[in-house]
Amino acid sequence: xxxxxxxxxxxxxxxxxxxxxxxxxxxxxxxxxxxxxxxxxxxxxxxxxxxxxxxxxxxxxxxxxxxxxxxxxxxxxxxxxxxxxxxxxxxxxxxxxxxxxxxxxxxxxxxxxxxxxxxxxxxxxxxxxxxxxxxxxxxxxxxxxxxxxxxxxxxxxxxxxxxxxxxxxxxxxxxxxxxxxxxxxxxxxxxxxxxx
Amino acid sequence: xxxxxxxxxxxxxxxxxxxxxxxxxxxxxxxxxxxxxxxxxxxxxxxxxxxxxxxxxxxxxxxxxxxxxxxxxxxxxxxxxxxxxxxxxxxxxxxxxxxxxxxxxxxxxxxxxxxxxxxxxxxxxxxxxxxxxxxxxxxxxxxxxxxxxxxxxxxxxxxxxxxxxxxxxxxxxxxxxxxxxxxxxxxxxxxxxxxx
Numbered sequence: 001x002x003x004x005x006x007x008x009x010x011x012x013x014x015x016x017x018x019x020x021x022x023x024x025x026x027x028x029x030x031x032x033x034x035x036x037x038x039x040x041x042x043x044x045x046x047x048x049x050x051x052x053x054x055x056x057x058x059x060x061x062x063x064x065x066x067x068x069x070x071x072x073x074x075x076x077x078x079x080x081x082x083x084x085x086x087x088x089x090x091x092x093x094x095x096x097x098x099x100x101x102x103x104x105x106x107x108x109x110x111x112x113x114x115x116x117x118x119x120x121x122x123x124x125x126x127x128x129x130x131x132x133x134x135x136x137x138x139x140x141x142x143x144x145x146x147x148x149x150x151x152x153x154x155x156x157x158x159x160x161x162x163x164x165x166x167x168x169x170x171x172x173x174x175x176x177x178x179x180x181x182x183x184x185x186x187x188x189x190x191x192x193x194x195x196x
Numbered sequence: 197x198x199x200x201x202x203x204x205x206x207x208x209x210x211x212x213x214x215x216x217x218x219x220x221x222x223x224x225x226x227x228x229x230x231x232x233x234x235x236x237x238x239x240x241x242x243x244x245x246x247x248x249x250x251x252x253x254x255x256x257x258x259x260x261x262x263x264x265x266x267x268x269x270x271x272x273x274x275x276x277x278x279x280x281x282x283x284x285x286x287x288x289x290x291x292x293x294x295x296x297x298x299x300x301x302x303x304x305x306x307x308x309x310x311x312x313x314x315x316x317x318x319x320x321x322x323x324x325x326x327x328x329x330x331x332x333x334x335x336x337x338x339x340x341x342x343x344x345x346x347x348x349x350x351x352x353x354x355x356x357x358x359x360x361x362x363x364x365x366x367x368x369x370x371x372x373x374x375x376x377x378x379x380x381x382x383x384x385x386x387x388x389x390x391x392x
Contacts, residue, residue: 009308012233017364019244026250026363033257033355037208048215054222061229062354063369066304104341108262112205145300148371154350155369158258159229161351162358167222168213173259173351175344 032166039170040114042124047169049077052126055163062156065148070133071156077126085129086121089174093118120172130157228362235366236310238320243365245273248322251359258352261344266329267352273322281325282317285370289314316368326353 017025056073064070076082093116097106121127132149146152157173164171213221252269260266272278289312293302317323328345342348353369360367 010233012235012366013231014366015364022247022363022365023244026247026359029359029362030250030254033254033359035209036257037206038259039208048219051218051222054226058226058229061232063232063234063357065371066301067308068304105262105343108264108340108343112263144304147301147304150346151350151353151371154347155354155357157347158351158354159358161259162355163222163225163229166225167218168211169218170208170210175261175347 033162036161036165037170038172040120040172042120042170042172044123044125047125051164051167051169052128055160055167056128058163059156059160062152062159064152064156065146068133068136068144068146068152070136070146070149071153072131072133073160074129074131075126076129079122082122082124082127085127086118089118089121090116124172128160130160229358232357232361233366234368236316236368238316238366238368240319240321243321247360247363247365248324251356251363252324254359255352255356258348258355260348260352261342264329264332264340264342264348266332266342266345267349268327268329269356270325270327271322272325275318278318278320278323281323282314285317286312286314320368324356326356 052075056075059071059073060069062069076085097116130153132153133146134149135143135145138144161171161173248271252271255267255269256265258265272281293312326349328349329342330345331339331341334340357367357369
C-alpha cells in the first residue's frame, strides 16, 4: 500500500533482557524451530481458525521494503476450492515432471521423493495462498511500484511458518511450477510418521 | 549444497497440542512479534555472541527449494570491517538518493525519513551479511543451479529476525542499492526511543 504522509514511526516498547534470560529465550526458540519439518502427510482433522488468523497477523508484522507490506494471504478451507487447486497443481506438476523440468531439477528433487500426486492439498484443513504485490494503486489512482517484494514476502512467510509451528501445526511450503511467483502453505495437524 | 543420494528424511518428533495450549502459544508468538520494530539507532554495547550464533542456526532450519539451503550468513564484528561496509553503503546510498533512485522510489521511502548517513552500521555490535547462493558446486565439480533461492533465503531471514527479536535484540533489515541481491541485518541492544 502507498504510505500516507501521515505515517509516523510506531513507538518502541523496549525491555532490556538480562544476558541469561536472553540466552534462555534464544535457545528455547532454536530448540522449537529445530523440531520443525516440512510435512507432506496431513490429517484432515479441523484446526481452530484462530491459529491461522494469528499466523497471518504475525506474518503481517514483517518488515518490508519501504514498509509497503507487498503481500496478500488468502486462507482456503472450502473443500471444492481445495480440490480445484489440487487438480490444477497436479496437472502442472505432471507436466513439470514429464516435460518441463530439466534433468538438473529432477536430480535436485530426486532424494526428496516427491511426485505429482498431492493428496496433502485436499487433506490439510487449510491452504494459505500467498501472493506477492509487485505494485499497488495509490489513492490518486496511480500505480506504485513495490520494492524488494520477494525478499519481503519471504520474511513474512518465515514469520507465518514460525507461528504455525509454535502453535503445533505442520506446514508444507510449496511453489508449484509454473506458479513461480506464488507460494502455498498447507497446514494441518501433523500426522505421526516421517516428513519427507 | 548438492544433496547426497544418502539423504533420508528427518524423523518428525510430534506432540499434538490441546487446542487451548495451541491458542495460547499462537497468541503469545503474535504478541511477541507485534512488539518488533525496525530500529535505526543502536547501542554499541556488546551482545553475547551465542545469541547471534543461535539466530543463524535457527535461520538454517528454514525450508528451502529442494532442501538446497542456498544461503550464507557472515557475521561481522570487526570495527574496521564494519567501517568499510558503512563507507561502501553510504557511498552507494548517496548515489542512490542523488542520482539513481526514481522519483517514485524516493516518494515511497520519504515518510520513513531515511538518508544516506548510516551510523547504525558501525554502532551495532554485529552485522549479519546474508548472501544468496544461486548455484553451488557438486562433489563432482559440476555447477548445480539452486531453486526458489530468493524465497528460501527470505524465509531463513524471517527465522533469523524472529530469533534475534525473541532474544531481546533490535534489528534492521537493509538492502542497500545496488546490492540488490544481498541483505544485511544490523543487530544490537535496542536504544530506547523511536524506531523509524
